[in-house]
Amino acid sequence: MQPLDIFQLRRRHAIFFFLVLVALTYGAVLVTEYDTVRGLTALPRAATWAASNFVPDAEAFRRLPRILAKLLDTVLMAISSATVASACGLVVALMGATTTRLHPWLSLPARGIASVFRNIDVSAWALILLFSFGQSSYTGYFALFFVTFGFIVRVMIETIDEVSTDSVEALRATGAGYLAIISQSIIPACLPQLISWVLFMIETNIRSATLVGILTGTGIGFAFDLYFKSFNYSSASLVVLVIVVAVLLIESLSNAIRRAVL
Amino acid sequence: MHLLQVDSLTKRYGHETLALNEISFDVRPGEFVAIIGPSGAGKSTLLRCLNRLIDISSGQVHFDGVNVSSLRGAALRRQRTQIGMIFQHYNLVNRLSVIENVLHGRLGYKGTFAGILGLYSEQEKQDAVRIIESVGLGEQIYKRCDQLSGGQKQRVGIARALVQQPKMLLCDEPIASLDPNSSKIIMDTLREINQNLGITVLVNLHQVDVALRYADRLIGIKRGQLVFDGDPNLITDHQIHQIYGSESGDLMLNPRERYAAA
Ligand SMILES: Nc1ncnc2c1ncn2[C@@H]1O[C@H](COP(=O)(O)OP(=O)(O)OP(=O)(O)O)[C@@H](O)[C@H]1O
Ligand SMILES: [Mg+2]
Numbered sequence: 267m268q269p270l271d272i273f274q275l276r277r278r279h280a281i282f283f284f285l286v287l288v289a290l291t292y293g294a295v296l297v298t299e300y301d302t303v304r305g306l307t308a309l310p311r312a313a314t315w316a317a318s319n320f321v322p323d324a325e326a327f328r329r330l331p332r333i334l335a336k337l338l339d340t341v342l343m344a345i346s347s348a349t350v351a352s353a354c355g356l357v358v359a360l361m362g363a364t365t366t367r368l369h370p371w372l373s374l375p376a377r378g379i380a381s382v383f384r385n386i387d388v389s390a391w392a393l394i395l396l397f398s399f400g401q402s403s404y405t406g407y408f409a410l411f412f413v414t415f416g417f418i419v420r421v422m423i424e425t426i427d428e429v430s431t432d433s434v435e436a437l438r439a440t441g442a443g444y445l446a447i448i449s450q451s452i453i454p455a456c457l458p459q460l461i462s463w464v465l466f467m468i469e470t471n472i473r474s475a476t477l478v479g480i481l482t483g484t485g486i487g488f489a490f491d492l493y494f495k496s497f498n499y500s501s502a503s504l505v506v507l508v509i510v511v512a513v514l515l516i517e518s519l520s521n522a523i524r525r526a527v528l
Numbered sequence: 529m530h531l532l533q534v535d536s537l538t539k540r541y542g543h544e545t546l547a548l549n550e551i552s553f554d555v556r557p558g559e560f561v562a563i564i565g566p567s568g569a570g571k572s573t574l575l576r577c578l579n580r581l582i583d584i585s586s587g588q589v590h591f592d593g594v595n596v597s598s599l600r601g602a603a604l605r606r607q608r609t610q611i612g613m614i615f616q617h618y619n620l621v622n623r624l625s626v627i628e629n630v631l632h633g634r635l636g637y638k639g640t641f642a643g644i645l646g647l648y649s650e651q652e653k654q655d656a657v658r659i660i661e662s663v664g665l666g667e668q669i670y671k672r673c674d675q676l677s678g679g680q681k682q683r684v685g686i687a688r689a690l691v692q693q694p695k696m697l698l699c700d701e702p703i704a705s706l707d708p709n710s711s712k713i714i715m716d717t718l719r720e721i722n723q724n725l726g727i728t729v730l731v732n733l734h735q736v737d738v739a740l741r742y743a744d745r746l747i748g749i750k751r752g753q754l755v756f757d758g759d760p761n762l763i764t765d766h767q768i769h770q771i772y773g774s775e776s777g778d779l780m781l782n783p784r785e786r787y788a789a790a
Contacts, residue, residue, distance in 0.1 A: 433620060
């Protein structure tokens with residue numbers, strides 16, 4: 267009798283949830299006056315337009331060196347923000363992890379800071395930082411830095427507690443000091459995960475940096491914005507192509523590194 | 529003269545759990561002591577109070593004339609170098625090689641700088657190699673520990689404890705995760721260490737028959753209280769049943785017969 271009730275209850279919940287979803291969607295469409303049919307039928311036309319306009323021409327290729335220089339700016343910013351933020355994040359993670367914290371009271375603030383930095387989106391950070399730094403590369407750098415920092419703190423707290431609790435106990439029993447335990451046991455035990463997360467953040471940051479660049483007027487994002495707004499679609503399309511190639515290259519590179527260290 | 533004196537040792541976790549209740553016993557140099565008791569009796573807690581991985585609530589522990597209960601900081605670390613510890617789950621850094629894990633046993637003797645960088649002297653390395661060979665892992669010196677069997681990992685754990693040149697070994701269920709064959713090798717190794725090097729051994733065991741076979745002396749713990757302390761040959765089946773309670777009666781039936789048959 268009872269198991270049946272539970273299943274019925276589940277089904278009723280599911281139906282209720284579905285109805286709420288339908289109502290919300292319908293309400294949103296009404297409010298925004300979005301015409302689904304027209305939106306969908308516009309897709310083929312948009313594709314045709316993109317195919318005819320978004321083709322790099324010879325003039326665009328003359329701009330390639332300048333575009334690549336901008337790309338390099340963006341990639342370097344992504345890498346440096348990811349690595350520096352990861353190093354800072356690792357220190358805070360050591361304070362937050364149960365295995366390594368210096369005092370139980372440190373855990374909560376460390377996790378709290380991480381969750382604030384991580385849960386504010388990178389574009390929101392960029393908007394906030396625009397007030398302090400204006401349209402400069404600092405804005406983008408710190409936006410990427412903050413998000414990476416929050417993410418690394420969060421994942422490394424978990425990794426440290428998962429991977430190294432046992433060996434830390436053993437090293438404490440030998441009389442090893444705190445810093446020796448961290449460098450000889452925790453770092454080697456967590457290194458593959460740490461490297462893997464840093465690579466992941468570099469990839470993420472390159473994508474984010476492009477978008478943030480539109481906002482802050484720096485890097486490859488700015489180049490795209492400039493060409494696009496001046497109706498120079500062929501150059502803008504080259505920028506997009508360059509970004510796609512760069513993202514793919516970096517992803518395969520970091521996968522290769524991952525395979526080597528894991 | 530006693531090597532270890534435990535005096536009214538009491539350990540509370542929070543307000544409710546009384547893990548150890550006024551435990552007192554002495555250990556002479558060179559003794560091989562087995563500590564038995566049902567799950568949750570407080571065996572692991574007892575061993576960890578002896579090297580102060582866990583803080584003592586009240587009572588005193590003297591080791592080699594030093595009052596361990598009040599030690600802090602560098603003095604506590606120095607004390608821990610004198611006591612090796614072996615764990616059920618080996619507690620190695622799995623990604624590191626055998627020799628690296630074994631050398632971790634020297635970290636207690638290092639200053640901050642040498643500890644962080646893991647700087648070991650030529651003498652220490654040679655000693656480590658000799659000890660690794662003596663536990664039968666001569667072929668595996670440079671192998672990563674995640675490629676070893678359970679029994680081999682435990683021998684790495686023993687070697688790590690031995691390079692500390694300890695006066696006493698604390699073994700927390702060293703064979704609980706091993707098959708009978710590896711268990712015998714580990715217990716034989718511990719007995720050799722005890723007899724040839726004169727190192728005092730305290731070992732927590734689940735298996736009463738093993739305790740009876742190897743130990744000079746048996747300590748029984750039940751719900752945090754010391755309920756037996758004496759010659760293993762003098763313990764009666766009735767007393768063993770009392771330590772383990774009626775629920776495990778089948779399991780422990782006639783351990784002496786198994787002992788005789790082995
Ligand atoms: N960190 C802790 N916090 C709170 N209670 C604990 C903690 N560690 C152990 N205890 C409690 O203390 C008691 C003794 O635990 P202990 O681990 O010493 O038992 P044990 O004899 O080693 O058992 P087992 O044979 O299962 O390993 C248990 O009741 C356990 O629940
Ligand atoms: Mg235990």
